[in-house]
Amino acid sequence: MGKEITSREQDYSQWYNDLVIKGNLADYSAVRGCMVIKPYGFALWENMRDVLDRMFKDTGHQNAYFPLFVPKSLFEAEEKNAEGFAKECAVVTHYRLKADPNNKGKLMVDPEAKLEEELVVRPTSEAIIWNTYKGWIQSYRDLPILVNQWANVVRWEMRTRLFLRTAEFLWQEGHTAHATAAEAIAETRQMLDVYADFVENWMALPVIKGVKSPNERFAGAEDTYCIEAMMQDGKALQAGTSHFLGQNFAKAFDVKFSDKENKLDYVWATSWGVSTRLIGALVMAHSDDDGLIFPPRIAPIQVVIVPIYKGDEQKTQIDEKVLAIVKNLKAMGISVKYDDSDNARPGWKFAEYELKGVPVRMAIGARDLQNNVVEIARRDTKEKTSVSMDGIESYIKTLLDTIQTSMYNKAKQFQQEKISQTDSWDEFIQLLDTKAGFISAHWDGTAETEDKIKELSKATIRCIPLNNPLEDGKCILTGNPSTQRVLFARAY
Amino acid sequence: MGKEITSREQDYSQWYNDLVIKGNLADYSAVRGCMVIKPYGFALWENMRDVLDRMFKDTGHQNAYFPLFVPKSLFEAEEKNAEGFAKECAVVTHYRLKADPNNKGKLMVDPEAKLEEELVVRPTSEAIIWNTYKGWIQSYRDLPILVNQWANVVRWEMRTRLFLRTAEFLWQEGHTAHATAAEAIAETRQMLDVYADFVENWMALPVIKGVKSPNERFAGAEDTYCIEAMMQDGKALQAGTSHFLGQNFAKAFDVKFSDKENKLDYVWATSWGVSTRLIGALVMAHSDDDGLIFPPRIAPIQVVIVPIYKGDEQKTQIDEKVLAIVKNLKAMGISVKYDDSDNARPGWKFAEYELKGVPVRMAIGARDLQNNVVEIARRDTKEKTSVSMDGIESYIKTLLDTIQTSMYNKAKQFQQEKISQTDSWDEFIQLLDTKAGFISAHWDGTAETEDKIKELSKATIRCIPLNNPLEDGKCILTGNPSTQRVLFARAY
Numbered sequence: 010m011g012k013e014i015t016s017r018e019q020d021y022s023q024w025y026n027d028l029v030i031k032g033n034l035a036d037y038s039a040v041r042g043c044m045v046i047k048p049y050g051f052a053l054w055e056n057m058r059d060v061l062d063r064m065f066k067d068t069g070h071q072n073a074y075f076p077l078f079v080p081k082s083l084f085e086a087e088e089k090n091a092e093g094f095a096k097e098c099a100v101v102t103h104y105r106l107k108a109d110p111n112n113k114g115k116l117m118v119d120p121e122a123k124l125e126e127e128l129v130v131r132p133t134s135e136a137i138i139w140n141t142y143k144g145w146i147q148s149y150r151d152l153p154i155l156v157n158q159w160a161n162v163v164r165w166e167m168r169t170r171l172f173l174r175t176a177e178f179l180w181q182e183g184h185t186a187h188a189t190a191a192e193a194i195a196e197t198r199q200m201l202d203v204y205a206d207f208v209e210n211w212m213a214l215p216v217i218k219g220v221k222s223p224n225e226r227f228a229g230a231e232d233t234y235c236i237e238a239m240m241q242d243g244k245a246l247q248a249g250t251s252h253f254l255g256q257n258f259a260k261a262f263d264v265k266f267s268d269k270e271n272k273l274d275y276v277w278a279t280s281w282g283v284s285t286r287l288i289g290a291l292v293m294a295h296s297d298d299d300g301l302i303f304p305p306r307i308a309p310i311q312v313v314i315v316p317i318y319k320g321d322e323q324k325t326q327i328d329e330k331v332l333a334i335v336k337n338l339k340a341m342g343i344s345v346k347y348d349d350s351d352n353a354r355p356g357w358k359f360a361e362y363e364l365k366g367v368p369v370r371m372a373i374g375a376r377d378l379q380n381n382v383v384e385i386a387r388r389d390t391k392e393k394t395s396v397s398m399d400g401i402e403s404y405i406k407t408l409l410d411t412i413q414t415s416m417y418n419k420a421k422q423f424q425q426e427k428i429s430q431t432d433s434w435d436e437f438i439q440l441l442d443t444k445a446g447f448i449s450a451h452w453d454g455t456a457e458t459e460d461k462i463k464e465l466s467k468a469t470i471r472c473i474p475l476n477n478p479l480e481d482g483k484c485i486l487t488g489n490p491s492t493q494r495v496l497f498a499r500a501y
Numbered sequence: 502m503g504k505e506i507t508s509r510e511q512d513y514s515q516w517y518n519d520l521v522i523k524g525n526l527a528d529y530s531a532v533r534g535c536m537v538i539k540p541y542g543f544a545l546w547e548n549m550r551d552v553l554d555r556m557f558k559d560t561g562h563q564n565a566y567f568p569l570f571v572p573k574s575l576f577e578a579e580e581k582n583a584e585g586f587a588k589e590c591a592v593v594t595h596y597r598l599k600a601d602p603n604n605k606g607k608l609m610v611d612p613e614a615k616l617e618e619e620l621v622v623r624p625t626s627e628a629i630i631w632n633t634y635k636g637w638i639q640s641y642r643d644l645p646i647l648v649n650q651w652a653n654v655v656r657w658e659m660r661t662r663l664f665l666r667t668a669e670f671l672w673q674e675g676h677t678a679h680a681t682a683a684e685a686i687a688e689t690r691q692m693l694d695v696y697a698d699f700v701e702n703w704m705a706l707p708v709i710k711g712v713k714s715p716n717e718r719f720a721g722a723e724d725t726y727c728i729e730a731m732m733q734d735g736k737a738l739q740a741g742t743s744h745f746l747g748q749n750f751a752k753a754f755d756v757k758f759s760d761k762e763n764k765l766d767y768v769w770a771t772s773w774g775v776s777t778r779l780i781g782a783l784v785m786a787h788s789d790d791d792g793l794i795f796p797p798r799i800a801p802i803q804v805v806i807v808p809i810y811k812g813d814e815q816k817t818q819i820d821e822k823v824l825a826i827v828k829n830l831k832a833m834g835i836s837v838k839y840d841d842s843d844n845a846r847p848g849w850k851f852a853e854y855e856l857k858g859v860p861v862r863m864a865i866g867a868r869d870l871q872n873n874v875v876e877i878a879r880r881d882t883k884e885k886t887s888v889s890m891d892g893i894e895s896y897i898k899t900l901l902d903t904i905q906t907s908m909y910n911k912a913k914q915f916q917q918e919k920i921s922q923t924d925s926w927d928e929f930i931q932l933l934d935t936k937a938g939f940i941s942a943h944w945d946g947t948a949e950t951e952d953k954i955k956e957l958s959k960a961t962i963r964c965i966p967l968n969n970p971l972e973d974g975k976c977i978l979t980g981n982p983s984t985q986r987v988l989f990a991r992a993y
Contacts, residue, residue, distance in 0.1 A: 039575055039632050040568045040620065048563035048648060055564065071540035072547065076532045077569075077622075077653055077669050078591075081598070083531055085608045095598040099570075100610050101622065102594045104657040106573070106587040116577045118592050118619055127610055128532065130569075130593065130622075140531050150844065156540060161569055161653065165596040177569050352642065 012364060016298045021242045028292055029171045032301045032364055042169040042176030046285070049365065052309035054179065054285060058159065060211050060307070061181065061283070064203050070155045070183060075137050077161075078128035083136045087261035090135060093228020097165040099130040099176075130163040135229060135280055138184045139258040146186060146276055148267045153196070154186040172289035173246075173501055180284035186276045188268065190255070193277035194232075197253040200281040201234040204249035212287065213304035213416040214238050214294050215424045216248055217447070217496065219472025224459050227280075231255035237471045237496070239424045240293040243445020245471045245498035248290050251281035289501070294420055295389075301366030302389050304416050305409040312338060312345040312405060313367045317355045317374035324349070327373055330398065334371075337402045343409070363388060368412050369405060389416055430494070437485050437497075441468055447498045451491035453484035462486050468497045504856060508790045513734045520784055521663045524793045524856055534661040534668030538777070541857065544801035546671065546777060550651065552703050552799070553673065553775070556695050562647045562675060567629050569653075570620035575628045579753035582627060585720020589657040591622040591668075622655040627721060627772055630676045631750040638678060638768055640759045645688075646678040664781035665738075665993055672776035678768045680760065682747070685769035686724075689745040692773040693726040696741035704779065705796035705908040706730050706786050707916045708740055709939070709988065711964025716951050719772075723747035729963045729988070731916045732785040735937020737963045737990035740782050743773035781993070786912055787881075793858030794881050796908050797901040804830060804837040804897060805859045809847045809866035816841070819865055822890065826863075829894045835901070855880060860904050861897060881908055922986070929977050929989075933960055939990045943983035945976035954978050960989045 012031040015023040029035050034050030046054065062072070078101060085091040105122030109115040131137065138156075145151060159181045169175050183200060187193040201218055208214050216236035226233040230252035238248045259265070259275035267273055295302040305311050314335065316327045331347055338345045346367075348358055355372065362370055370386040377383055383401060386393045389412050396404055427446025431437050440448055452458060452470065462485070463469050473495045482491045504523040507515040521527050526542030538546065554564070570593060577583040597614030601607040623629065630648075637643060651673045661667050675692060679685040693710055700706050708728035718725045722744035730740045751757070751767035759765055787794040797803050806827065808819045823839055830837045838859075840850055847864065854862055862878040869875055875893060878885045881904050888896055919938030923929050932940055944950060944962065954977070955961050965987045974983045 036633065036636065038568050039572055039629065040570045043568035043570060045568065045633050046566040048565045051565045052563065054566075071544065073540045073543045074538040074546075074671065076530045076535035076537065077655065078532045078535060080531055081608060084598075085606070088606060091598075091608060095600075095608055098596070098598050099593045099620070100595045100598065101591045102610065103592045104590070106576075106583075106590050106592065106621070108584075108587075114577070114580060116573060116583060116587055118594065128591070129598070137531065141528065141537050144528065163569065179566065 012360075014298060014300060014364070017241065024298070025289075025293055026171065028296055028301055028364075032292075032366065034288065034292070034301075035171050037171075040176070042166055044171050044175050046179075049309060050288065053288060053291075053303070053307065056307040056309065057207075057211070057287060058181075061203075061207055062159075064207060065157050065181075065183065068199060068203060070157045070185075073156045073158055074160070075134050075141060075158060077131055079131050079134075079137045081127045081129060083140050084129045086136060086140075087229050087258055089257070090133075090229030094132040094164070098132060099163045099165055101128040101130065131160070132162055132164045133280075133282075134158065134160070134162075134182055134184065135254070135258050135278075136262075139262040139264060139278070142186055142276070143262050143264045146264055146266050149188050149269055152186055152188045152266060152276065153192065155183075155196075156185065157181055157183040170289070172285055172292070174286075178284050178286065180282050182280060182282045185279045186259075186264070187279070188266065188277070190277050193255075193279050194253050197232070197234055197251045197279045197281070200279070201236065201249075201251040204251065204281070204283060205236050208236060208238065208248050208287070209417065211304070211306045212291055213306075213413055213420060214248070214290065215417065215421040217472060217474055219474040219477075219496065221250075221472060222456075222459055222470040222495070224456050225470060227252045229254060229257050231257070235472050237447075237498075238290050238294060239427050239446060240290070240501065241423070242293075243427055243499075245447060245500040246286075246290045246293070247471070247500065248287060249281070249283040252279060254278035254280060295416060296366065299360075300364030302416070303366035303368060305368045305413045308366065308368050309344070310346045310362075310365070310367045311343050311409055312369045312371060313358075313362045314345065314347045314371045314373065315355050315358045315362075316347075316349050317372055319375070323375045326375070326378055330378065331373060334398075334401060338405065341402060341406060343406065359386075369408060371401075371405075387412060389419075428496075432482065432485065434485055438466055441466055441499060445499065447471065447496045449494045449496055450485040451482035451493070452495050453487050453489035453491050458484060458487055458489075462497070466497075468499050471496045471498045471500060504852075506790060506792060506856070509733065516790070517781075517785055518663065520788055520793055520856075524784075524858065526780065526784070526793075527663050529663075532668070534658055536663050536667050538671075541801060542780065545780060545783075545795070545799065548799040548801065549699075549703070549779060550673070553695075553699055554651075556699060557649050557673075557675065560691060560695060562649045562677075564650065565648045566650055566652070567626050567633060569623055571623050571626075571629045573619045573621060575632050576621045578628060578632075579721050579750055581749070582625075582721030586624045586656070590624060591655045591657055593620040593622065623652070624654055624656045625772075625774075626650065626652070626654075626674055626676065627746070627750050627770075628754075631754040631756060631770070634678055634768070635754050635756045638756055638758050641680050641761055644678055644680045644758060644768065645684065647675075647688075648677065649673055649675040662781070664777055664784070666778075670777050672774050674772060674774045677771045678751075678756070679771070680758065680769070682769050685771050686745050689724070689726055689743045689771045689773070692771070693728065693741075693743040696743065696773070696775060697728050700728060700730065700740050700779070700782075701909065703796070703798045704783050705798075705905055705912060706740070706782065707909065707913040709964060709966055711966040711969075711988065713742075713964060714948075714951055714962040714987070716948050717962060719744045721746060721749050723749070727964055729939075729990075730782050730786060731919050731938060732782070732993065733915070734785075735919055735991075737939060737992040738778075738782045738785070739963070739992065740779060741773070741775040744771060746770035746772060787908060788858065791852075792856030794908070795858035795860060797860045797905045800858065800860050801836070802838045802854075802857070802859045803835050803901060804861045804863060805850075805854045806837065806839045806863045806865065807847050807850045807854075808839075808841050809864055811867070815867045818867070818870055822870065823865060826890075826893060830897065833894060833898060835898065851878075861900060863893075863897075879904060881911075920988075924974065924977065926977055930958055933958055933991060937991065939963065939988045941986045941988055942977040943974035943985070944987050945979050945981035945983050950976060950979055950981075954989070958989075960991050963988045963990045963992060
């Protein structure tokens with residue numbers, strides 16, 4: 010029948026790969042660590058991108074486009090940033106190929122076409138953008154600059170996984186410039202809220218908003234805010250980050266502005282990004298052993314309709330009913346696919362659209378026609394109901410909303426269940442090995458302890474939650490005094 | 502007052518650069534030959550992209566995303582394609598930087614991180630895509646594949662110009678796979694029609710559809726179809742191309758399918774693309790010495806409203822009227838900007854929005870309020886009219902349509918005037934040097950003659966127009982027999 014999917018219990022990691030590949034989201038490519046995003050996966054990304062883009066514009070941002078390449082001398086200007094990314098940079102050193110004299114029909118890099126200065130393929134664009142902003146900013150009247158870019162970036166990762174960690178990935182990166190620290194911090198927090206709003210209300214995935222410990226900060230940032238999501242295997246996944254960059258990049262690129270009193274000061278900066286990694290989170294958070302489960306608000310296909318018939322006459326009768334329903338659903342802004350292809354049986358189609366995570370399936374046969382009903386199946390709960398054709402469109406519209414809410418609630422309950430609290434190191438380790446999830450525990454605030462905990466447990470501090478209550482306690486590892494609990498987890 | 506623009510007569514090339522830079526479309530960057538697309542320029546590109554994307558989807562195409570990098574061994578597989586692009590390839594040879602021991606704070610390419618196989622930054626994606634399609638295609642049931650990609654590409658050009666020719670540019674590239682040559686040719690032609698439709702009806706720029714001579718074909722194509730536009734200086738600009746690739750890439754990457762009779766055959770291919778170069782064409786075709794002139798259907802801002810007032814009381818009265826109009830215009834889908842900033846005088850704003858090519862400007866002062874009128878200025882003709890505020894929204898809507906049509910008609914008339922016909926070589930040269938434009942002349946059909954004409958006149962065969970009438974004649978250069986006229990021009 011359908012395509013075989015490894016179960017979560019059998020091999021969680023293989024289950025994930027099966028869903029991505031057999032669900033037609035993406036494919037491996039001939040380039041090490043790079044993937045092909047297939048049309049079905051890209052339609053999902055387009056839906057996500059369009060919603061985010063609207064949110065960015067509604068908060069006053071405009072899109073722009075900056076070069077793919079960063080000259081090495083610019084790349085190294087902000088030292089922490091450069092140090093943080095140097096190990097994973099793809100570098101262009103030559104600008105020409107030529108015929109290989111020793112190898113007919115083959116090409117070789119032309120040694121005479123060596124660049125004077127090497128070009129780094131952007132792993133992130135702060136350097137090239139702040140070098141550009143230098144020319145755009147003179148006075149406070151030029152601020153704020155609220156710019157976003159949708160782009161590809163390259164980080165040469167040694168171990169890659171489809172969507173979760175690839176050498177090239179697609180993302181958006183916002184880069185803003187402000188006259189005051191307060192304004193930049195407000196922007197950083199605003200964009201964190203935008204990300205949380207998107208992931209929770211569109212992807213149906215609850216997140217914990219927080220701030221990173223110094224060890225986990227973006228290279229070159231003063232503070233990194235993040236949203237953390239919980240996957241079904243109890244591992245955390247960082248779903249988006251928003252950085253307050255202070256004046257670090259303004260200083261590195263000498264970007265000053267004169268304020269209203271004509272006093273010169275360095276510009277304050279933020280940057281923030283989410284990537285195609287979100288697709289990995291979506292897949293791992295919601296899906297089951299039969300395939301993908303997409304939340305209706307971003308599903309590429311929200312409703313699939315499968316006819317069940319024998320002979321042309323039945324088909325014609327079903328067509329007539331279905332085409333009217335399709336038209337009505339489309340007019341309501343619902344994306345619907347009528348799969349009346351005759352090269353697969355209904356049972357095969359059912360399995361295929363379950364694998365592909367289509368939220369609602371409608372099946373209609375000859376007897377249904379007589380009874381003026383259709384069979385509606387929910388992908389998330391697998392419930393099937395016979396529903397009257399009268400007002401079926403508004404039934405479906407309501408059902409899509411119900412599924413969206415229900416998926417969020419289920420994920421929220423799971424997330425809550427996966428938050429534990431402990432004050433004992435032994436229990437800390439035991440929890441990680443059995444229940445996994447987030448563990449709320451005291452930490453003495455030092456980088457050394459954080460490193461040591463990571464080394465001993467493979468867990469990292471995912472975040473210090475926003476509005477974290479202060480509480481006197483003792484560090485889970487060292488027993489040193491601590492003022493608050495932080496969230497640990499093993500993570501993607 | 503405003504920013505100074507070089508006139509066309511003074512220096513056409515500088516005029517173009519002034520418009521692009523002072524009109525805030527783009528900026529030079531720190532990377533040789535690469536540009537920054539500024540928010541205003543990118544908003545224009547977004548409008549163009551969104552219309553094209555809709556057209557592609559309406560003709561059955563889906564978007565996908567393929568890797569930025571092409572391993573050298575794949576790149577060289579289709580020999581003509583490889584040969585055509587080898588000279589302009591940016592090549593990634595290393596995947597890591599490290600601290601430079603001899604230069605504190607600086608980085609160097611880590612010689613130990615040399616790639617086993619070099620990666621070409623895609624100049625076009627046929628190779629990586631056809632290598633992928635090999636895994637997607639087994640039988641006729643897998644065909645057609647109708648895929649498009651929006652992406653950045655890199656071609657290392659020695660002489661670059663903003664938008665017209667940059668080392669990195671943004672484009673879309675459609676790549677389709679078919680079971681028959683006829684179907685692939687129909688696809689090639691269909692996409693040529695889509696491009697012509699877009700450029701004529703949205704960019705208000707008439708084009709000539711044709712097919713390229715063998716010398717001007719895309720490297721690896723059997724036939725290249727193109728649309729050619731005429732710029733104000735009498736030079737032609739290739740605005741889009743659609744290639745019938747035959748079975749060349751299927752053979753290079755061994756992509757076969759079994760047909761209904763279970764017979765194996767190579768797959769037939771097309772590719773087609775337009776790029777940010779279109780923005781260069783738009784600027785050069787319509788603008789004048791005061792700045793950009795954008796056609797309403799793709800203008801980032803369609804209407805700008807400038808208040809003229811003294812004191813807060815007048816401002817409040819004007820605000821009240823204008824905000825209602827803004828709301829109504831937005832509800833009609835018209836993009837409008839109310840520029841009530843108080844850091845520039847109305848005259849400065851008028852010049853600024855003329856420079857930026859906003860199609861309609863509305864000015865409103867205290868006396869206008871009393872008389873219930875506004876002043877409307879058309880950017881294209883510079884006509885000013887006093888118009889009643891009653892029904893001003895529908896007036897503006899109609900005016901935008903009028904401007905769109907009028908801009909097209911003006912460009913069409915110009916294009917027609919710039920087509921000459923001659924049978925004399927001396928006149929051919931004289932026309933090129935004085936009137937310029939397209940010259941319809943006989944050509945003997947050989948590549949040698951084409952090369953020689955190019956060498957002697959700097960003119961190339963822009964295209965053999967579709968449905969070209971057959972006509973016996975003698976080649977303009979050699980006097981050898983010819984069966985049809987072709988269009989020559991000097992070109993961008």
